[in-house]
Amino acid sequence: MPLRLDSAQVDFEQLFAGLLGAKRESSKDVNDAVAAIIADVRARGDVAVAELTNRFDRTSLTPDTLAFGAEEIARAAAEVPDHVRAALQTAHDRIRVHHEKQKPEDHVYTDALGVTLGARWTAVDAVGIYVPGGLASYPSSVLMNAVPARVAGVGRIAMVVPTPDGAINPTVLAAAQIAGITEIYRIGGAQAVAALAYGTASIPRVDKITGPGNAFVATAKRQVFGQVGIDMIAGPSEVLVIADSSANPSWVAADLIAQAEHGAGAQSILVTTDARLADAVEREVDRQLSLLPKQQLARDGWEELGAIIIVASLDEAAGLANRIASEHVEIATDAPEELVPKIRHAGAIFLGHHTPEAIGDYVGGSNHVLPTARSARFASGLGVLDFMKRTSLLGCTPSALSALAEPAVTIAGVEDLDGHGRSISIRLNR
Amino acid sequence: MPLRLDSAQVDFEQLFAGLLGAKRESSKDVNDAVAAIIADVRARGDVAVAELTNRFDRTSLTPDTLAFGAEEIARAAAEVPDHVRAALQTAHDRIRVHHEKQKPEDHVYTDALGVTLGARWTAVDAVGIYVPGGLASYPSSVLMNAVPARVAGVGRIAMVVPTPDGAINPTVLAAAQIAGITEIYRIGGAQAVAALAYGTASIPRVDKITGPGNAFVATAKRQVFGQVGIDMIAGPSEVLVIADSSANPSWVAADLIAQAEHGAGAQSILVTTDARLADAVEREVDRQLSLLPKQQLARDGWEELGAIIIVASLDEAAGLANRIASEHVEIATDAPEELVPKIRHAGAIFLGHHTPEAIGDYVGGSNHVLPTARSARFASGLGVLDFMKRTSLLGCTPSALSALAEPAVTIAGVEDLDGHGRSISIRLNR
Numbered sequence: 001m002p003l004r005l006d007s008a009q010v011d012f013e014q015l016f017a018g019l020l021g022a023k024r025e026s027s028k029d030v031n032d033a034v035a036a037i038i039a040d041v042r043a044r045g046d047v048a049v050a051e052l053t054n055r056f057d058r059t060s061l062t063p064d065t066l067a068f069g070a071e072e073i074a075r076a077a078a079e080v081p082d083h084v085r086a087a088l089q090t091a092h093d094r095i096r097v098h099h100e101k102q103k104p105e106d107h108v109y110t111d112a113l114g115v116t117l118g119a120r121w122t123a124v125d126a127v128g129i130y131v132p133g134g135l136a137s138y139p140s141s142v143l144m145n146a147v148p149a150r151v152a153g154v155g156r157i158a159m160v161v162p163t164p165d166g167a168i169n170p171t172v173l174a175a176a177q178i179a180g181i182t183e184i185y186r187i188g189g190a191q192a193v194a195a196l197a198y199g200t201a202s203i204p205r206v207d208k209i210t211g212p213g214n215a216f217v218a219t220a221k222r223q224v225f226g227q228v229g230i231d232m233i234a235g236p237s238e239v240l241v242i243a244d245s246s247a248n249p250s251w252v253a254a255d256l257i258a259q260a261e262h263g264a265g266a267q268s269i270l271v272t273t274d275a276r277l278a279d280a281v282e283r284e285v286d287r288q289l290s291l292l293p294k295q296q297l298a299r300d301g302w303e304e305l306g307a308i309i310i311v312a313s314l315d316e317a318a319g320l321a322n323r324i325a326s327e328h329v330e331i332a333t334d335a336p337e338e339l340v341p342k343i344r345h346a347g348a349i350f351l352g353h354h355t356p357e358a359i360g361d362y363v364g365g366s367n368h369v370l371p372t373a374r375s376a377r378f379a380s381g382l383g384v385l386d387f388m389k390r391t392s393l394l395g396c397t398p399s400a401l402s403a404l405a406e407p408a409v410t411i412a413g414v415e416d417l418d419g420h421g422r423s424i425s426i427r428l429n430r
Numbered sequence: 431m432p433l434r435l436d437s438a439q440v441d442f443e444q445l446f447a448g449l450l451g452a453k454r455e456s457s458k459d460v461n462d463a464v465a466a467i468i469a470d471v472r473a474r475g476d477v478a479v480a481e482l483t484n485r486f487d488r489t490s491l492t493p494d495t496l497a498f499g500a501e502e503i504a505r506a507a508a509e510v511p512d513h514v515r516a517a518l519q520t521a522h523d524r525i526r527v528h529h530e531k532q533k534p535e536d537h538v539y540t541d542a543l544g545v546t547l548g549a550r551w552t553a554v555d556a557v558g559i560y561v562p563g564g565l566a567s568y569p570s571s572v573l574m575n576a577v578p579a580r581v582a583g584v585g586r587i588a589m590v591v592p593t594p595d596g597a598i599n600p601t602v603l604a605a606a607q608i609a610g611i612t613e614i615y616r617i618g619g620a621q622a623v624a625a626l627a628y629g630t631a632s633i634p635r636v637d638k639i640t641g642p643g644n645a646f647v648a649t650a651k652r653q654v655f656g657q658v659g660i661d662m663i664a665g666p667s668e669v670l671v672i673a674d675s676s677a678n679p680s681w682v683a684a685d686l687i688a689q690a691e692h693g694a695g696a697q698s699i700l701v702t703t704d705a706r707l708a709d710a711v712e713r714e715v716d717r718q719l720s721l722l723p724k725q726q727l728a729r730d731g732w733e734e735l736g737a738i739i740i741v742a743s744l745d746e747a748a749g750l751a752n753r754i755a756s757e758h759v760e761i762a763t764d765a766p767e768e769l770v771p772k773i774r775h776a777g778a779i780f781l782g783h784h785t786p787e788a789i790g791d792y793v794g795g796s797n798h799v800l801p802t803a804r805s806a807r808f809a810s811g812l813g814v815l816d817f818m819k820r821t822s823l824l825g826c827t828p829s830a831l832s833a834l835a836e837p838a839v840t841i842a843g844v845e846d847l848d849g850h851g852r853s854i855s856i857r858l859n860r
Contacts, residue, residue, distance in 0.1 A: 031461070084844055087837035098547050101537065109531075116781060117528050117795055122774045124808050138845050171844045207807040222652060226663045229808030233656045254853040261849035293848055340823065344552045351546060351825030354857060358850040359826060362838040365547055366822040377637040378554050378659030380820035390810040392796040393770065395781030396789060407517035408792040414514055414601045415568050418723055419691035420788040423684035427784060 002268075002282070002306030006275075007316060019269075019307055020323065020374070034190045034219040041194035046202050052191040057133070057164045061186065066202055068173070068184040077174040085174055088139055091363045092178050095147045098365035102384035103151065108393060113403050116395035121388045123153035124229070126204070128196035129181075130211030131172060133162035133188050139175035140361060144368050144382065145210050146179035152387035157181050158196065158206055162188025188213070193220035197228045210369075210382065231382055235373035236265030239357055240326035240346075242317045242339065243281075245274040247332035248353060252277070253284035255330060257292065258358050260301035267305040269324065271317045278308045318342035325376040328357045347376045401427060432698075432712070432736030436705075437746060449699075449737055450753060450804070464620045464649040471624035476632050482621040487563070487594045491616065496632055498603070498614040507604040515604055518569055521793045522608045525577045528795035532814035533581065538823060543833050546825035551818050553583035554659070556634070558626035559611075560641030561602060563592035563618050569605035570791060574798050574812065575640050576609035582817035587611050588626060588636055592618025618643070623650035627658045640812065642799075661812055665803035666695030669787055670756035670776075672747045672769065673711075675704040677762035678783060682707070683714035685760060687722065688788050690731035697735040699754065701747045708738050748772035755806040758787045777806045831857060 005015055040048040046063035053061055077085075108118030129145045131137060142159070149157055159176055161169070163186045176184055185203060187195065193213075199205030208229035209221060221230040239259040243252050256268035272278050285302060289295045311317050318339055321329055325345035333339065336351040343349060347370030350357050361368045369382035396404070405424050412421035435445055470478040476493035483491055507515075538548030559575045561567060572589070579587055589606055591599070593616045606614055615633060617625065623643075629635030638659035639651060651660045669689040673682050686698035702708050715732060719725045741747050748769055751759055755775035763769065766781040773779060777800030780787050791798045799812035826834070835854050842851035 084840055087840035090834075090837040091841060097541075101539075102549070107531065111527075111795070115794060119532070120770070120779075125774075140841055140845065222655065225652065225655075226665075226803070226805065229805070235656075251853070251857055254849070254856045258847070258849040258853040261847060288852070292852070294846075298849055336825070340550070343821070344555075345819075346821045348822040348824060349550075351823060354828050354831045355824055355826045356831075356853040356857065358842060358847075358853045359831065359834055359838055360822075360824045361850060362841045363834045364545060364824045364826075365541070366824050370822075371819075373656070375656065375659070376819065376821070378819060381822055383820065385815070389775075389801075389806065389808060390813070391773070391776045391806070392778040392790075392800075392811055393781060394778060394785055394790045394794045394796050395766070396785045396794075398784050401784045401786075401789065404520075404789060404793045407520040408789055410514055410517035411521060411570055411792045412788060415570065416724075417688070417691060417788075419684070419688040419728055420791060422718070422722070423681070423688040423786040423788045426684045427681055427786065 002302055002308055004308045006310040007312060016320070022305065030215050030219045034216055034223055037190040038194040038220060038223060041191050041200065042198050045200035049187055049191050049195050049200060049203070052189065053162065053187045056189050057162050059163060059166050059186070063202055066185050066187055068186060070182065073173050073177060073182070073184060076168055076170040077177045079170040080174040084171060088143065088175050088178050091140060092143050092147060094363055094365035095143055095367070096151060099148045099151045099384050104385060104388065114397040114400035115404070116393065118393040120391045120393060122391065123155070124207045124387050124389065125154070126156040126158065126206040127154045127387060128206040128209040129157060129159045130192065130209060130213050130217060131159060131161040132213055133164050133169070137161065137169045137172050139171040140368065141211065142172055142175040143179055146176070146181055148367065148382060148384045149387045150180060152384045154387050156183070156206070158183045158185070158203065160185045160187050160192040160196065162186065162192070188217070190216045190220035193217060193224060197224035208387070210386065231369070231386060232371055232375060232379050236267065237262045238267040238326050238372060239328040239330065240269045240271060240321055240324055241330045241332055242314065242321060243270060243272045243274070243277055243332035244314060245277060246334045246353070247272070247277055249277055249280035249284045250288070251353065251356070252281045252332055253288050255356050256281070256285055256302065256306065257288055257298050258356065259328070260306060261292070261298035263297040263301055265305065266301050268302060269307045269309065269326070271309045271311055271320055273311055273314060273317065275310050278310055282308060314339055315342065321346065325374045327370045327372045327376065330355070330357055345376045347371045347381050432732055432738055434738045436740040437742060446750070452735065460645050460649045464646055464653055467620040468624040468650060468653060471621050471630065472628050475630035479617055479621050479625050479630060479633070482619065483592065483617045486619050487592050489593060489596055489616070493632055496615050496617055498616060500612065503603050503607060503614060506598055506600040507607045509600040510604040514601060518573065518605050518608050521570060522573050522577060524793055524795040525573055525797070526581060529578045529581045529814050534815060534818065544827040544830035545834070546823065548823040550821045550823060552821065553585070554637045554817050554819065555584070556586040556588065556636040557584045557817060558636035558639040559587060559589045560622065560639060560643050560647060561589060561591040562643055563594050567591065567599045567602050569601040570798065571641065572602055572605040573609055576606070576611055578797065578812060578814045579817045580610060582814045584817050586613070586636070588613045588615065588633065590615045590617050590622040590626065592616065592622070618647070620646045620650035623647060623654060627654035638817070640816065661799070661816060662801055662805060662809050666697065667692045668697040668756050668802060669758040669760065670699045670701065670751055670754055671760045671762055672744065672751060673700060673702045673704070673707055673762035674744060675707060676764045676783070677702070677707055679707055679710035679714045680718070681783065681786070682711050682762055683718050685786050686711070686715055686732065686736065687718055687728050688786065689758070690736060691722070691728035693727040693731055695735065696731050698732060699737045699739065699756070701739045701741055701750055703741055703744060703747065705740050708740055712738060744769055745772065751776065755804045757800045757802045757806065760785070760787055775806045777801045777811050
């Protein structure tokens with residue numbers, strides 16, 4: 001049974017706080033193991049990467065076979081049926097068009113004193129994209145990471161995707177092909193992150209690593225942060241559906257199930273002003289789960305981590321949404337745009353009855369890499385800006401420097417940095 | 431003696447690679463100690479924060495005296511001379527005006543299919559600013575962290591600044607006052623980061639932590655990343671001066687010294703097309719160092735980590751600049767704007783002979799929190815965007831959903847996520 005709360009009940013605050021604090025990730029202490037793997041890859045390079053991959057993925061790679069060959073990629077991609085390739089192409093094209101609109105513009109201006117100030121945006125040179133192997137090997141994730149990088153102007157994209165027991169996912173390679181990725185390595189885990197961050201003889205280092213992974217991958221990304229840039233540390237996926245009496249209980253139920261079927265800590269929460277809708281959704285989830293081919297994962301997820309919360313108003317729902325700061329928020333009302341300004345913390349908001357979250361996972365055009373585990377309080381979904389950086393520009397005329405010298409030298413003085421002050425004053429004594 | 435290289439020498443690549451790879455940070459293994467401190471603060475809250483602070487900073491705080499009182503702040507700030515306060519106010523105002531221009535705009539549009547897509551920017555609710563105590567306790571850093579947060583619309587800013595041996599830096603409190611910060615705690619180290627990230631009875635948790643610190647602070651930030659957002663992991667400061675024969679050797683020398691006086695691994699590099707300028711700068715550094723009141727730190731830094739590199743052309747200088755990816759790049763030529771487009775990796779670029787880097791540290795208006803240790807390859811300086819996050823919006827009409835259903839359901843199928851596909855198809859069978 002999912003948790004069921006009413007915001008009017010006396011112990012609501014306590015139970016809601018429990019829901020917020022629920023531990024959803026297995027936080028095994030993998031720090032030391034990962035540190036050892038990174039050190040090994042730094043010391044022994046390709047040989048360590050091959051050995052570690054063979055051990056963890058039961059493969060038989062050598063330094064010479066870490067990379068996929070061009071023909072191998074083409075052959076695997078060719079196995080993908082035409083309608084799947086067409087669907088991936090549609091997704092690719094829509095993601096590309098939307099992300100083109102995220103490209104920042106340089107802005108340089110000169111102020112009244114004669115100081116030139118500005119920002120210049122440039123692309124990261126080389127990016128590594130981590131794609132999980134096995135169960136969670138998603139071609140859509142390849143597109144969601146690669147397309148913003150391409151749009152940003154990243155020159156080199158290196159993809160790593162482990163092949164447990166040698167199994168290759170042809171759809172993932174087809175997605176890479178559509179995204180224009182030609183450099184692909186059949187490696188994963190902390191050793192792949194280490195190889196991307198520090199480079200080996202056969203894998204040149206990158207400047208930034210993005211993409212989701214298991215606890216080893218997340219810990220490795222945390223450890224190499226600084227040596228390279230990383231995106232967020234991804235946690236289990238989650239959806240919050242806000243619904244009033246206008247919502248269709250079958251549709252809401254389907255969306256809750258779609259999230260729960262990710263398993264591994266994925267969480268579905270319904271917040272509604274309508275207790276009858278809550279009842280109907282709960283029944284519908286049960287009914288629809290029984291129709292799902294692989295229902296156990298979704299059922300376990302829903303029963304363990306699912307929640308239904310009755311509230312007095314949509315405003316109250318928005319207040320809870322801000323405290324939950326969910327990765328995905330669906331607004332299943334007739335006038336979703338009225339609630340949007342009240343929701344400050346959310347990775348993505350899905351508007352109205354006809355926008356299931358899953359459409360955003362694939363072909364909506366927006367990015368499906370979004371902040372999880374309440375990190376929407378401070379983080380954004382993946383986008384073009386994640387693959388660019390801003391260089392600030394500053395230029396003084398002699399008169400601007402004269403005008404600013406006194407306060408600058410004063411502050412340098414109180415900071416006990418005389419050399420700073422002198423680098424300014426020396427220019428005034430000409 | 432600083433390192434002196436000529437790009438024409440046969441072993442240049444090897445020596446330049448050595449310069450790039452020079453280890454400038456003491457990477458003590460503080461991971462375990464920091465993890466223990468964080469666990470202690472999570473378990474015992476204010477009591478742990480007070481105990482740890484008393485131990486490391488030789489103070490005698492209790493949970494009741496962690497926070498500065500309003501009168502205490504006012505009293506300390508009143509000690510600051512008027513001309514210093516005026517200088518800080520000038521810096522504050524110029525930083526504010528420039529950062530106002532960084533505020534992003536929301537963008538929502540509907541495409542030809544009838545899909546609404548967009549981005550909404552909102553401020554982070556609560557930010558913690560770490561200000562180091564002791565030697566590197568800089569009022570300018572208070573402004574550089576607080577002003578962008580204020581401009582972003584952050585509602586609550588909590589500042590922590592340790593007071594080793596009970597010593598308070600009044601200028602730091604004056605800067606906080608000018609920036610409108612009223613919540614200030616006299617704590618530091620990993621325990622301050624833990625308190626900000628997880629909250630205690632007297633210190634409510636924040637959503638993001640910014641600001642520089644020692645190895646314990648940097649490690650703590652790395653460990654709490656995910657629970658809260660963090661800015662970059664700051665390393666030693668660095669400057670790269672690109673100069674041709676038009677440069678004034680005294681001014682270039684002063685700028686190299688200004689960087690070196692930070693000590694603690696700070697690095698100054700001159701790249702020039704003019705060997706005679708190189709000689710003159712080297713002599714000038716020596717001469718000016720002898721005039722500096724506290725010359726030893728700067729002299730040690732320059733002799734240990736300084737470098738002068740002779741190149742054949744400014745284009746070659748730009749190429750090296752991109753490999754060094756320096757925090758600060760000065761272009762000491764008559765036409766700096768011609769070189770700017772060729773420099774892709776730099777935290778900030780300072781244009782021309784009359785823009786010493788130090789002007790940007792204080793009153794230029796741009797931010798002085800910039801990516802160090804080659805991280806300009808993937809990171810930007812601190813700005814308003816660091817205190818905001820983007821929520822994406824997606825909305826489908828019934829016809830847009832119908833048009834997109836087939837490719838979405840197809841990809842859900844190959845990803846083995848039937849519930850995803852059903853959440854779309856169930857909306858088509860009305």
